Amino acid sequence: MYSHDFQDLMDRFHRMIPANVMLKDKKEIRGYISAMDVRSGLFSMIGLTVDEFHDDLAISDVIAVEDIDYPIAAGKSFYIYVDDERGGHPEKDNEIIVKSVKEAQHVIEKCREEGADIECIDLDHDLGNYEPFGGDAINLVYYLIENELFYPIALHTANSTGHDNMKQVIERYWPEEDV
Numbered sequence: 010m011y012s013h014d015f016q017d018l019m020d021r022f023h024r025m026i027p028a029n030v031m032l033k034d035k036k037e038i039r040g041y042i043s044a045m046d047v048r049s050g051l052f053s054m055i056g057l058t059v060d061e062f063h064d065d066l067a068i069s070d071v072i073a074v075e076d077i078d079y080p081i082a083a084g085k086s087f088y089i090y091v092d093d094e095r096g097g098h099p100e101k102d103n104e105i106i107v108k109s110v111k112e113a114q115h116v117i118e119k120c121r122e123e124g125a126d127i128e129c130i131d132l133d134h135d136l137g138n139y140e141p142f143g144g145d146a147i148n149l150v151y152y153l154i155e156n157e158l159f160y161p162i163a164l165h166t167a168n169s170t171g172h173d174n175m176k177q178v179i180e181r182y183w184p185e186e187d188v
Contacts (some may be wrong), residue, residue, distance in 0.1 A: 018071065019045065022052070030054065032070045038063055071142070081105075081116070083124035089116055091146050092133040092165070103128065109136060110143025114152055117160075131163040134171030147175050154182050 021028045022042040030038045040056040040063075050068040055061070081087065088104045090097040091113050097106045107113045113130070120127055130153075132146040143149070146166070153160065162179050166172045 018042065018052075018068070019047070028054075030066075030071055032066065034070070038066075081119045081123045081125050086126040086128045087116075087120060088128045089113060089130045091130065091136075091149065093135070093137040095133065095165070097131075108142075109140075110146060110149045110152070112142065113149050114143065117153075117158065127160045129161045129163055131165055132175065134164075134166035134168040134175060145171065147171065147178065150175055150178050154178070159183050 018028065018030075020026070022045045025041060027039060027041055032038070038054050038056060040054045040061065043053045043055045045052040047068075051065050052068060054063045054066060056063065086103055088098070088101050090104050090106045091108075091110070092106070093108050097104050105116055107116055117127065117130075119125075130149070132149065134146050136145055150162070159182070162183065164172050164175055166175070
């Protein structure tokens, strides 16, 4: 399972920790991030194999950075909390906190693969630095509609316009008992 954590990519660059990076074209690279320009969205990697150098890779083309082991198993139920800053609900022992739309999609797919239930998906709207990894959280709502995955949704965003937009889409497509 991969994370889509922009901050993780930056941390690996600053601390010189190797990264596994998967690009949208499904190309996987393992190596060290040698240069990063956040403003232009470009970075370079030096591969761990001899003479392998990848230049001008676009951050927006990254769909995955390094492995994260989520405790997903059949028969369990999970509460997915999507937010770039807040830490969720400490009292929930079944909560998985993700920071990007792409990471949330991977957790949802992992739940489906493993036969785990999704109790609720709790959404922020603006995902700040994680926006390059799938956009704002309304894109997750559209992903769920496209895949006919009408899990219960909660909204905790402080963005009133984003909240209203997501609420209108959810009310239009979700069965009434899950709104």
